[in-house]
Amino acid sequence: MRSVTDEYESDLRDAPAWRALQWRARSVRTTSPLAVPVRKLRCTPVPGAGDPLRVGIFAGIHGDEPAGTLAAHQLATWAQTMPPQLAGYELHLYPVCNPTGLAAKTRHSRAGLDLNREFWCGSDQPEVKQLEAELRAERYDVIISLHEDDTSYGLYGFVSGGLLSEHLLEPALTAASQFLPRNQAPIIDGFPAFRGIIREGYRGVLSAPPEQRPRALEMVFETPVDAPLHLRVKASVVAVQTSLTAYRQLLAHGANL
Numbered sequence: 001m002r003s004v005t006d007e008y009e010s011d012l013r014d015a016p017a018w019r020a021l022q023w024r025a026r027s028v029r030t031t032s033p034l035a036v037p038v039r040k041l042r043c044t045p046v047p048g049a050g051d052p053l054r055v056g057i058f059a060g061i062h063g064d065e066p067a068g069t070l071a072a073h074q075l076a077t078w079a080q081t082m083p084p085q086l087a088g089y090e091l092h093l094y095p096v097c098n099p100t101g102l103a104a105k106t107r108h109s110r111a112g113l114d115l116n117r118e119f120w121c122g123s124d125q126p127e128v129k130q131l132e133a134e135l136r137a138e139r140y141d142v143i144i145s146l147h148e149d150d151t152s153y154g155l156y157g158f159v160s161g162g163l164l165s166e167h168l169l170e171p172a173l174t175a176a177s178q179f180l181p182r183n184q185a186p187i188i189d190g191f192p193a194f195r196g197i198i199r200e201g202y203r204g205v206l207s208a209p210p211e212q213r214p215r216a217l218e219m220v221f222e223t224p225v226d227a228p229l230h231l232r233v234k235a236s237v238v239a240v241q242t243s244l245t246a247y248r249q250l251l252a253h254g255a256n257l
């Protein structure tokens with residue numbers, strides 16, 4: 001039987017855009033002992049002024065949340081068109097951070113763990129060790145994690161890392177709300193929220209190394225599982241694209257902040 005991952009990848013390969021654009025991202029496999037290593041897509045950087053802005057997009061760390069994985073693949077295809085919105089960006093995508101969970105369509109990994117509670121606490125899980133090594137080596141300026149929630153009626157997200165992180169999430173939620181409603185509840189997932197933005201979060205989530213300075217801007221984008229899959233994917237894609245534009249505007253106006 002084909003795994004879910006295989007199905008997604010064959011869908012992607014069959015897409016006309018995929019064939020037409022010719023895949024130029026480099027797929028990197030590390031030497032992890034994992035049976036199914038976490039795959040990394042390093043998109044061709046789009047030339048721009050100044051040092052490249054390094055962005056890591058992480059999806060599928062919960063294996064039962066396929067929208068983020070599909071969105072990451074769509075973003076990879078979009079990046080191959082060298083869009084002006086990506087000028088100056090170096091985009092790295094990790095579409096399937098929990099390969100065994102995705103294959104089994106389970107939140108947890110084959111080891112029975114929620115991998116998104118295992119970061120920076122000495123975890124011996126190979127997926128986590130591999131991703132921690134990536135995060136340490138790449139020192140991303142921006143980290144975006146794509147998730148889905150089966151208890152939320154609408155879009156929301158978490159911000160952490162640098163103080164300006166919510167300036168990425170706010171426009172992302174606004175843009176994505178053309179597809180799905182924003183969750184306006186005062187409490188979401190047990191945390192105080194304001195217009196779909198949560199400033200706290202769980203311990204052990206995927207994030208920049210604790211010692212990294214300056215701190216990365218970090219956001220987690222959540223879509224509601226009850227909505228149609230294609231809308232969850234669209235919302236996720238637009239959220240990432242919008243937050244990248246917002247980041248560039250933040251840097252451009254940095255002197256006034």
Ligand SMILES: [Zn+2]
Nearest residue numbers: 062065147148
């Ligand atoms: Zn999740």
